Amino acid sequence: MRNLAVLVAKPRAEATIAELEAEGVYDDARKVSEHDDELVELPVTARPTETRFEEIVEQSDPEIRHTDLDSLLRERGWSDDDIDRAPKSWAVVGSVILVQFDDCPRPEEVGEELLALHGEAETVLSRGGISGEHREPDVSVVAGSGDTETVHTEHGTKYALDLREVMFAPGNQRERSRMGDVVSPDERVFDMFAGIGYFTLPMARAGANVTAVERNPASFKFLVENAMLNDVPDRIDAYRADCREMADVRVERVVMGYYDAHEYLDTALAALEPGGVVHMHETTPENRLWERPVSRLESAAHEHGRDVEILDTRRVKSHSEGVWHVVVDARVE
Template identity: 65%
Template sequence: MRDLAVVVAKADAEARIEALEREGVYDDDRQVRERDADRVELPVTDEPTHTAHERVVEQRDPDLRSPDLNARLRSRGWADDEIERAPSSWAVLGTVVLASFDDCPRKGEVGEALLELHREADTVLDRGGVEGEHRQPNVSVVAGAGDTETIHTEHGTRYAMDLDRVMFAPGNQAERARMGDVAGDGERVLDMFAGIGYFAVPMARAGASVTAVEKNPDSFRYLAQNAQLNDVAGSLDCVLGDCREVDAEADRVVMGYYDALGGGPVHDGDDPGYLAAALDAVVSGGTLHVHAAVPEPELWERPVSRLREGCAAAGRAVEIEAKRRVKSHSEGVAHVVLDARVD
């Protein structure tokens, strides 16, 4: 049996692997092999018929799938108590591996092991928190080339970003995909906190007409770039500024900021007026998608009551149609979303 592989651009590797897996021809027994500075070889059991690729090659002496991270660290002489302090999970975003190292010893060794496991990547970053009004990420290079700019592909959407300058939450993947599914063709959408286009781009790709507002200049630059990258610049209007100052009429409003309802656990305080702006924009019968970070003991009373109170103050009726837990925000705090119909 011949060991075949398809040659693709590094930037497209993640999306092509997903496509090959859907086609049923991706070979899990072999590793991704670097071909040159810009391309990789993805192992396949047969030539794909639907997945785009440059060409098919036959590999000699293929690289079999390597042991997992723990096994690699043991082979480097790590003790069990040290391995327990190594990252237990990580995300591969384009050519960057993103992980939280916390009190992990010998981070560089872990980083090199992660690069061996993920040949499509060339940089490993230690992810800290985010800071300030613009949600500036705090990252440091652990291993590799140190290039923090990359293109990450998810469910067909391509996100250009610099992980040293803009925030990207891997744990929000399902919610990003879902927003692309719920958006209707020709629907008017206001994304109040667009970032690099996390929700705006999938919704525009689904046929919606999206007004995406972002006040962080770095994020805005990538938002505009991602509109071009995904061929939706004609249906995605990028606005640099404060979403409370944007005049829009929308069938659907996305409030993707944790403290959009005010008084949240991230920055406790008064209502910042974002809900009032959303209610000014959403038409009768329209939908709000309200994100919140909520202490576990206050689920779901806190976000629901704040939303109901704000709608009542604006003279709008509201019906909660769905409540979703996206992920853990921090210890004892959940990231949740409310889907609400407003009349």
């Protein structure tokens, strides 16, 4: 069997891998390798027909990719007890690997092996929590180049970001993609907590006109950059502000992608035209699903003399033990 690989520019590696995977020709049994200062070799099982690349080559001595972190750590002499304390999951965001290490011994060694597993990645970050009024991430470099600025691609949407400065929740991928599916062309949307464009970008790419508000200066910088990167600057009105200051907004849909979104329902309802839809996020204990988020939304609407029709309730991901990140979709008359 011929060991084929396509040559692509390094900045496009992560996006091209996703395209090759979608086409069904990416060979994850071999490692990504550097071709020269500008190009990398991405292994493929056959010549791609739908994915753009510079050239196709045949590799004479490709490096085989290990697919099991535990096996790599065992080769390093790790005991079974130490391996049990190693992380079992991680996220690749562009060229950065995000890992929560907890009480894992020797994180640097784990980081080195994760870079071996993911040849397109350059940096491994230890992931802590999110804190402060600007929702700033607590991260530290444990392996690799230390470069934390990257471009991450999901379903065709490009997110430029610096993971030292802004948060990115890999577990929200399905919800980000979904928001691009639910909007209609030319629909007016208010994204109250836009961040770097998590929901704004998929909606704008789908044809919606989005008023995107973000008060974190670092996130706002990337929000503006990402509007250009995705060729939708004409569909995004970006404001660096507190969303409660946006008194003149009138829209058909409001997105509230913030765990304490219920505290901002007065602003959301004031912006939402009759018959419009609100998407309210929050973290809810298992034993309060779905009573707490629904009652919060209904109570706020009734205070404004408005009726609520619950359209959908969804669990996005586990937030902590016994607590879920959820979304309530509702039509407000």
